[in-house]
Amino acid sequence: MTSVPAPVLAAIPPALKAGTPLPPEAVAAEKISGILLGKAEAARLSLACLIAGGHLLIEDLPGMGKTLLAHTLARVAGLSFNRVQFTNDMLPGDLTGAPIYNRDSGEFVFHPGPLFTQVLLADEINRASPKTQSALLEAMEEKQVSSDGVSRPLPRPFFVIATQNPVDQTSTHPLPEAQLDRFLMRISLGYPDSAAELEILRGEDRRLLLEQTPPVMDAAALLELQGRARAIHASEALLAYLRALAEHTRHGAGFAYGLSPRGTQALLAAARAWALLSGRDHALPADVQAVFPAVVIHRLGLVRDAREAAPVARELLAAVPLP
Numbered sequence: 173m174t175s176v177p178a179p180v181l182a183a184i185p186p187a188l189k190a191g192t193p194l195p196p197e198a199v200a201a202e203k204i205s206g207i208l209l210g211k212a213e214a215a216r217l218s219l220a221c222l223i224a225g226g227h228l229l230i231e232d233l234p235g236m237g238k239t240l241l242a243h244t245l246a247r248v249a250g251l252s253f254n255r256v257q258f259t260n261d262m263l264p265g266d267l268t269g270a271p272i273y274n275r276d277s278g279e280f281v282f283h284p285g286p287l288f289t290q291v292l293l294a295d296e297i298n299r300a301s302p303k304t305q306s307a308l309l310e311a312m313e314e315k316q317v318s319s320d321g322v323s324r325p326l327p328r329p330f331f332v333i334a335t336q337n338p339v340d341q342t343s344t345h346p347l348p349e350a351q352l353d354r355f356l357m358r359i360s361l362g363y364p365d366s367a368a369e370l371e372i373l374r375g376e377d378r379r380l381l382l383e384q385t386p387p388v389m390d391a392a393a394l395l396e397l398q399g400r401a402r403a404i405h406a407s408e409a410l411l412a413y414l415r416a417l418a419e420h421t422r423h424g425a426g427f428a429y430g431l432s433p434r435g436t437q438a439l440l441a442a443a444r445a446w447a448l449l450s451g452r453d454h455a456l457p458a459d460v461q462a463v464f465p466a467v468v469i470h471r472l473g474l475v476r477d478a479r480e481a482a483p484v485a486r487e488l489l490a491a492v493p494l495p
Contacts, residue, residue, distance in 0.1 A: 196389040197223065197397060197449055200248045207244045207382050208237055210368025214361050216449060217466050218245055218333075222394070223401050224445035226356020226438065227312050227332040229297075229347075229470070232479075236361045238335040240378055242293040245333065249394050250387030251290035252327065258300035264307035268317045282319060287311055290327045290391060294334040298347055305351055308332065312354040329394055349429070349473070356438050357466040360479045397448075404444035405454040409495040413457055414440055416492050417464075421472055424491065428473025435471045442467045457494050464489060 194202075197219070204215040218241060221228045230238045239255070246253035256267060269285030286292065287308075297305060310316065315330050316323045334355070336347070352358070364372065372378070389397070414436055422430030431439075440455075442463040447455040465485035474484050 195451075196393055198451075199388045201449060203248045203385055203388060204241075204244050207378055207385065208241050208361075209371055209378075210364035211237065211241075211361055214241070214359050216446075217357060217359050217463065220442055220445040220449055220463065221357045221466075222249065222329075222331055223397055223448060224356060224438075224441040225329070225398050225401075226441065227354060228334070229352070229355040229358040230333065230335045230361065231337075231358060232335075232361045234337060236363070237378075238361060239293065239295060240382070241361070242291070242333040242335070243379075244382055244385075245331075246291040246293075247382055247385055248388050249291075250390040251329070251331070251394070253291045253293070254286040254289040255293040255295060256286050257295050258297050258304065260299055260301060262300050262304050264304050267304065267307050268311070268319060271320050280320070282322070282324070284324070287317060288324075288326060290329055291331045291333065294332060296337060297334040298336040302348060305347060308334075309351065309354060327391075329391060329398065352470050353432070353434065355470070356442060357463070358470040358481070359466050360481075362479065401441070401445045401448045404447050404452075406440060406444065407454070410443075410455055410457065410460070411440075413492070413495045414443075414460065417460075417468075417488070420488065420492050421468070424488075426474070429471065431468060431471055435468065439464065439467045461489055 271280035418431040418436045443459040446459040465481040469481035
């Protein structure tokens with residue numbers, strides 16, 4: 173039976189242990205796991221999502237470290253950061269910005285909203301109305317904002333980290349399928365293990381520690397890293413494996429929706445980023461399996477809670493033979 177391999181963040185490829193400086197992506201992974209204790213897999217998935225050029229949805233109960241993870245990713249990557257608290261009375265213009273009349277010039281001048289940043293934390297996105305949630309769609313897909321007939325490009329790179337509470341909590345609105353599909357990954361952090369929680373209790377406040385953490389790269393370095401990820405080799409056998417996984421979701425029993433071609437491309441992009449973080453120039457089936465629960469399950473309409481993704485993914489992966 174095929175199972176999802178348990179990724180180990182501390183596993184550094186042997187070629188990088190021979191006294192050579194660690195590449196920035198490896199340093200970034202170490203920094204993130206040092207701030208967010210006991211969440212090595214979530215930290216690495218988040219970094220892989222950023223390197224793959226996608227967007228990240230973090231779903232969990234309040235107080236699990238969702239906001240801390242978002243701040244940490246922006247900090248170590250050296251990117252500009254804005255946080256927006258979504259509420260039920262928030263309007264789309266509060267996010268995108270709007271033209272405001274200038275009495276001196278007698279013209280309307282566009283004032284950019286908080287969306288114009290490199291990393292946007294959309295905190296508790298499912299507390300906003302569907303209309304406001306949909307304001308993110310163009311930005312996430314096209315990397316631009318259209319207002320008053322003018323399209324304005326967003327900074328590069330542009331990365332949305334949205335957090336949401338479980339849908340059974342009060343005052344929440346489930347994200348529509350089109351919005352969910354714009355997120356490359358959906359993850360859940362969960363409770364820390366006992367050792368990590370004790371270290372959190374004994375140690376320095378994680379936010380103070382984050383303030384003392386210097387960036388390990390900048391926007392230019394991240395864009396170069398994203399280009400390297402796109403160049404990771406994927407063999408014909410691996411592509412056939414991806415195709416077989418997608419085909420199983422489309423015709424297997426119990427799936428609300430099959431994986432779309434865009435979903436298959438997302439799985440490949442995430443697997444390439446995971447391979448890059450593993451120090452390889454080619455992707456393996458193990459890379460596909462490692463990112464599969466975070467990339468695929470929210471696109472199939474199988475579970476409403478990210479915490480239920482792993483067992484569903486194990487069953488699905490077991491049904492498709494390895495190449």
